[in-house]
Amino acid sequence: MLEIRNISKTFAPGTVNEKKALSGLSLNVKDGDFITIIGSNGAGKSTLFNAIAGSFFVDEGSIFLGGQDITYLEEHKRSRVIGRMFQDPLKGTAPSMTIEENLALAYLRSSEGTSPFSRISARDKKNFREQLSKLGMGLEDRMRDPVGLLSGGQRQALTLLMATIVTPKVLLLDEHTAALDPGTAEKVIELTKSIVEGGHITCLMITHNMKQALNTGNRTFLMNNGHIVLDVSGEERSALTPKDLIEKFKNKVGEELDNDRILLST
Amino acid sequence: MAYIIKTALELGLLYAPIPLALFLSFRILNIADMTTDGCFVLGAAVSVTWAAAGHPFLGIPMAMAAGVLAGFVTALLQTRFGVPSILAGIITNFGLYTVNLMVMGWSSNVNLLKTDTLFTIFARRASFAGAYSDMLLVACITALAAAGLIWFLSTRLGLSIRATGDNPDMVRASSVNPRFTTTVGLCVANSLTALSGAMVGQYQNTVDINSGTGIVVIALACLIIGETILGKKTVFKGAVAAIVGSVIYRVIYAIVLKTRIVPIQGLKLMTALVVAFAIAFPTIRDYLRFMHKKHMASVKSSEKEDK
Numbered sequence: 015m016l017e018i019r020n021i022s023k024t025f026a027p028g029t030v031n032e033k034k035a036l037s038g039l040s041l042n043v044k045d046g047d048f049i050t051i052i053g054s055n056g057a058g059k060s061t062l063f064n065a066i067a068g069s070f071f072v073d074e075g076s077i078f079l080g081g082q083d084i085t086y087l088e089e090h091k092r093s094r095v096i097g098r099m100f101q102d103p104l105k106g107t108a109p110s111m112t113i114e115e116n117l118a119l120a121y122l123r124s125s126e127g128t129s130p131f132s133r134i135s136a137r138d139k140k141n142f143r144e145q146l147s148k149l150g151m152g153l154e155d156r157m158r159d160p161v162g163l164l165s166g167g168q169r170q171a172l173t174l175l176m177a178t179i180v181t182p183k184v185l186l187l188d189e190h191t192a193a194l195d196p197g198t199a200e201k202v203i204e205l206t207k208s209i210v211e212g213g214h215i216t217c218l219m220i221t222h223n224m225k226q227a228l229n230t231g232n233r234t235f236l237m238n239n240g241h242i243v244l245d246v247s248g249e250e251r252s253a254l255t256p257k258d259l260i261e262k263f264k265n266k267v268g269e270e271l272d273n274d275r276i277l278l279s280t
Numbered sequence: 281m282a283y284i285i286k287t288a289l290e291l292g293l294l295y296a297p298i299p300l301a302l303f304l305s306f307r308i309l310n311i312a313d314m315t316t317d318g319c320f321v322l323g324a325a326v327s328v329t330w331a332a333a334g335h336p337f338l339g340i341p342m343a344m345a346a347g348v349l350a351g352f353v354t355a356l357l358q359t360r361f362g363v364p365s366i367l368a369g370i371i372t373n374f375g376l377y378t379v380n381l382m383v384m385g386w387s388s389n390v391n392l393l394k395t396d397t398l399f400t401i402f403a404r405r406a407s408f409a410g411a412y413s414d415m416l417l418v419a420c421i422t423a424l425a426a427a428g429l430i431w432f433l434s435t436r437l438g439l440s441i442r443a444t445g446d447n448p449d450m451v452r453a454s455s456v457n458p459r460f461t462t463t464v465g466l467c468v469a470n471s472l473t474a475l476s477g478a479m480v481g482q483y484q485n486t487v488d489i490n491s492g493t494g495i496v497v498i499a500l501a502c503l504i505i506g507e508t509i510l511g512k513k514t515v516f517k518g519a520v521a522a523i524v525g526s527v528i529y530r531v532i533y534a535i536v537l538k539t540r541i542v543p544i545q546g547l548k549l550m551t552a553l554v555v556a557f558a559i560a561f562p563t564i565r566d567y568l569r570f571m572h573k574k575h576m577a578s579v580k581s582s583e584k585e586d587k
Binding site: 110 | 435436437439442449450452455456457513
């Protein structure tokens with residue numbers, strides 16, 4: 015589904031701040047893969063997502079999504095088929111627009127063959143209601159409320175629904191529960207699992223929670239210094255504990271896993 | 281008095297598309313569009329010129345098309361060439377002065393003498409409306425413009441425009457091209473401003489090169505007055521507020537003109553103060569709240585010390 019060949023990205027080349035964020039990274043994501051990504055500070059996790067989503071163009075290499083070369087496709091064009099969520103719940107929704115309008119925007123912009131002047135129908139509204147009720151947050155009865163009135167957890171759940179209301183070719187989740195309180199984070203993770211697995215959505219998820227990284231999805235990447243240093247799946251993965259993972263990192267890279275938040279949460 | 285109210289209503293409705301335009305550019309897109317002044321004159325000039333040539337009806341869509349072009353130039357400057365948005369509008373506005381003169385045949389004003397306008401034709405057709413035919417026509421056009429805007433803002437493109445002004449972060453990560461939505465928004469807004477100019481020109485049978493000066497501030501005042509009364513929570517409320525505010529402003533203007541509570545020369549200063557205060561209000565309110573909190577905290581701590 016998603017194939018990345020040998021991509022590199024250097025920020026501020028030729029200056030004292032030069033930073034090689036991705037160096038010769040390759041990966042192959044199969045249809046329906048649910049991959050968790052974990053790594054040290056500045057390993058290039060978010061940069062990898064930015065490269066896939068098109069926030070910048072890579073210096074070298076190429077990116078294929080569903081067989082199409084998207085290496086130089088503009089961000090707003092590829093995001094029609096790429097769903098994306100950030101850590102900050104404020105980033106994914108328009109606060110002064112209602113829940114219904116936010117969903118309508120997400121739905122209309124991702125649906126194929128709609129004209130710029132298309133609007134949502136009564137049937138679409140009913141569909142939104144059903145989807146909202148699946149979140150179990152009572153949002154289906156507040157469809158005309160501005161999103162600015164919702165809590166962080168509710169906004170993040172709504173963003174998740176918006177990102178998946180039309181099944182994307184790939185869903186990128188960048189620590190999307192990190193800014194939520196533990197109880198809400200748990201709930202959003204459960205929702206994520208049920209939506210991603212239920213909809214057979216190809217998904218990459220960055221997390222700093224080792225346990226979550228191993229319990230969620232079917233494959234785990236460990237990143238360091240712009241590379242994927244470990245790629246585990248199947249039985250090998252199910253036998254791993256967070257401790258093993260830290261150990262493996264040490265063996266591969268030759269240094270301690272340097273991520274304060276990971277260490278605090280294990 | 282009845283005559284004054286009638287004129288105020290007519291003028292309020294004639295100028296209402298401009299606060300409607302600012303509702304789109306200023307409130308929804310978060311852009312202070314300085315093209316407005318020149319665009320208003322452009323609309324009037326195009327419409328009067330077409331009316332003088334015997335096509336009063338064609339003059340209206342032509343004026344709106346000219347407004348779209350003016351908005352497009354401003355949008356192009358700010359979305360493609362990195363000109364700061366306020367400056368982009370000011371530059372376009374400045375250039376429009378020459379364009380407007382050109383449209384008016386290099387003369388600073390054009391009068392329609394014994395020429396049919398929208399209003400004379402409509403008065404003949406709708407004789408049942410009597411002395412209110414002008415008001416009826418203007419009300420219909422303005423209501424149509426408002427309804428069109430409300431409809432437009434519920435379409436995919438309209439929702440994208442609203443999201444562009446509401447959450448740029450979200451838009452960058454979604455399949456909305458903010459350059460495109462900003463451009464469309466400014467084009468639509470300026471077509472509304474030009475529509476107002478087009479109606480005013482034919483209503484007054486004249487266009488003057490300086491008739492647009494300061495109209496953006498007046499329209500902002502109208503928008504703020506309307507929003508204060510009706511609120512701005514939904515698109516529908518916002519659009520209605522723009523029209524209601526415009527009418528109320530003209531009524532206030534008429535009362536001042538009649539009673540001379542304030543010298544009429546002072547009205548612009550008053551309008552400027554109203555707009556400045558209304559926009560500064562949230563900041564002033566927050567500052568006063570903060571000062572109050574600080575004061576209460578110091579009172580409390582000194583009470584503790586006394587014990």
